[in-house]
Amino acid sequence: MSMTTVRPATAASAPAMVTRALVVTEARRMLRNPVPWACLALTTWAMWTVTPEPGEWPGASYEGIIPAVAPFLFGISVAASLPFHRARHDVAPAAPVSEARRTLARLLAALPFVVVALAYAVLVAWRERDLGGLWIGMEPGRTTEALHTTAELAQLVVLALVAVALGAALGRRMSRLVALVPALFVLWFVVSVYWLFGQAALTPYSMIQVQPLNITVGPASADPLSFPSDWLLVGNPHTSEGWQRQWVSEALAWWHDVWLLGVAALLLGVAWPRPGRRALLAVGTVLAVAGLVGQHVVIP
Amino acid sequence: MNTALAQAALPTARAIRWTPAVCLAGVLVAATVLARSAGGPADVVLAIAAAGLAATVVSGLHDPAAAILSAVPVSVMQRRVLRLALLGLPAMAVWFLLDSLTAAQVSGPGPMLALTACGVAVALWAPPRRAVVMGASTPVALFALQRFLPSGTVSDVVGWWLTEPWWVLAAATLLCVAGRRR
Numbered sequence: 001m002s003m004t005t006v007r008p009a010t011a012a013s014a015p016a017m018v019t020r021a022l023v024v025t026e027a028r029r030m031l032r033n034p035v036p037w038a039c040l041a042l043t044t045w046a047m048w049t050v051t052p053e054p055g056e057w058p059g060a061s062y063e064g065i066i067p068a069v070a071p072f073l074f075g076i077s078v079a080a081s082l083p084f085h086r087a088r089h090d091v092a093p094a095a096p097v098s099e100a101r102r103t104l105a106r107l108l109a110a111l112p113f114v115v116v117a118l119a120y121a122v123l124v125a126w127r128e129r130d131l132g133g134l135w136i137g138m139e140p141g142r143t144t145e146a147l148h149t150t151a152e153l154a155q156l157v158v159l160a161l162v163a164v165a166l167g168a169a170l171g172r173r174m175s176r177l178v179a180l181v182p183a184l185f186v187l188w189f190v191v192s193v194y195w196l197f198g199q200a201a202l203t204p205y206s207m208i209q210v211q212p213l214n215i216t217v218g219p220a221s222a223d224p225l226s227f228p229s230d231w232l233l234v235g236n237p238h239t240s241e242g243w244q245r246q247w248v249s250e251a252l253a254w255w256h257d258v259w260l261l262g263v264a265a266l267l268l269g270v271a272w273p274r275p276g277r278r279a280l281l282a283v284g285t286v287l288a289v290a291g292l293v294g295q296h297v298v299i300p
Numbered sequence: 301m302n303t304a305l306a307q308a309a310l311p312t313a314r315a316i317r318w319t320p321a322v323c324l325a326g327v328l329v330a331a332t333v334l335a336r337s338a339g340g341p342a343d344v345v346l347a348i349a350a351a352g353l354a355a356t357v358v359s360g361l362h363d364p365a366a367a368i369l370s371a372v373p374v375s376v377m378q379r380r381v382l383r384l385a386l387l388g389l390p391a392m393a394v395w396f397l398l399d400s401l402t403a404a405q406v407s408g409p410g411p412m413l414a415l416t417a418c419g420v421a422v423a424l425w426a427p428p429r430r431a432v433v434m435g436a437s438t439p440v441a442l443f444a445l446q447r448f449l450p451s452g453t454v455s456d457v458v459g460w461w462l463t464e465p466w467w468v469l470a471a472a473t474l475l476c477v478a479g480r481r482r
Contacts, residue, residue, distance in 0.1 A: 039444075042444060042445075042448045045448060045449075045450075046448045049450065071444055071448065174320060175317060176317055176320070176359070176362060177433065178359040178362045178432050178433050178436050179317065179320040179321075179356075179359050181355055181359065181433065181436045181437050181440060182320075182324060182352050182353075182355035182356040182359060182436060182440070183320055183323070183324055185348075185351065185352055185355060185440045185443075186324050186327055186328065186348060186349075186352035187327065189348045189351075189352075189443075190327060190328070190331045190345070190348055193331070193335070193344055193345060193348070195338055195340045196331060196334040196335055196338055196340070196345075197334070198338060198340075199337075199338065202334070
């Protein structure tokens with residue numbers, strides 16, 4: 001009598017091997033999509049052309065850097081939505097791999113875009129230093145050496161996660177692939193109009209948060225020298241509400257990153273199959289609420 | 301023929317997925333209201349709305365039953381026009397609502413119509429397999445290029461949909477007429 005033995009290690013690693021194979025296949029397909037790369041070129045160009053210029057609105061160059069990422073986020077969402085939309089086909093439920101594993105593989109396959117976003121954030125940091133810093137404020141509260149904080153740059157990476165999650169959610173839930181293009185376009189380009197969320201009450205809910213926040217600190221007749229010397233100020237002729245403080249906060253940016261992580265988890269919950277969906281939605285809700293509360297606490 | 305089209309209007313309207321378009325219109329109205337309350341220049345919001353609505357109208361050309369309907373005695377172009385009309389009229393209504401909510405300089409439906417016509421022209425002339433996706437992407441691409449290309453001749457030409465919308469509309473309509481049998 002002969003015996004056939006199966007090594008436990010092989011059995012245990014089989015799901016991981018399947019997942020890895022799926023990740024490689026999906027990643028290859030996603031990375032071959034020209035849309036995110038064309039959008040990355042537009043984003044890089046838009047970021048590169050932001051330079052401080054005399055006579056600009058105080059802080060215009062600082063504000064212009066972050067929203068330039070919008071086209072790349074749109075491209076990431078488009079690329080991520082395609083495999084999730086493909087999963088709607090009837091053949092998918094009969095596949096010998098569980099839906100949760102296939103979903104996980106698709107998400108992991110999209111991670112190279114997050115790595116590219118990280119590289120883009122590093123490029124932004126380098127570009128700002130190459131320019132010698134950006135300008136915020138006007139005399140007597142002015143700097144020409146402003147650099148985005150680590151938290152603000154980290155937002156670019158977290159936004160890439162949100163872009164993947166948004167593409168996954170819409171791709172999985174929308175029945176017509178062609179309807180994704182206008183939906184993703186409007187969502188990403190509307191949130192890139194940062195001044196829509198410029199009021200202190202709305203800033204925590206923004207997707208692409210752009211600092212500085214302008215906080216009114218005194219009437220136009222106030223003596224700007226009476227304000228603390230480390231405040232960055234803007235006043236007449238740039239504002240009609242008197243003197244405003246141009247406020248940049250790393251704490252606010254970190255809490256905003258937490259809010260974005262919550263949004264990403266909520267969107268992933270929409271894309272994820274039923275087992276595990278509740279956990280993602282719960283985690284997303286906790287993070288989103290914590291991020292919102294944290295931002296509201298930080299904003300003066 | 302017109303009777304056949306009239307009879308096809310209701311089933312076609314039922315076949316169109318309205319939910320994404322309604323959600324998109326809701327986002328645009330919310331953005332316009334925010335722009336109004338913020339008191340900022342709403343031109344860019346209206347330009348986004350023009351491109352988004354145009355892409356939505358063009359995406360309505362996607363007909364999952366096209367192969368079945370190819371045998372009916374109504375030409376494919378007439379069925380396209382019916383779909384464009386069914387989506388275009390509500391899109392126009394949304395546009396005028398947005399326009400009335402702002403005091404932007406870029407007013408009037410010209411840019412939206414021009415982008416829609418460009419998208420339809422691309423959808424007619426592109427390879428059939430990806431025609432509608434390419435057509436729906438055209439308004440988006442024109443908006444993005446106009447916004448991010450450095451100022452110069454190319455940027456000016458790409459931006460004609462915004463600066464000379466009626467000429468662009470006329471040229472794209474001619475292309476559509478030329479490709480009506482495709």
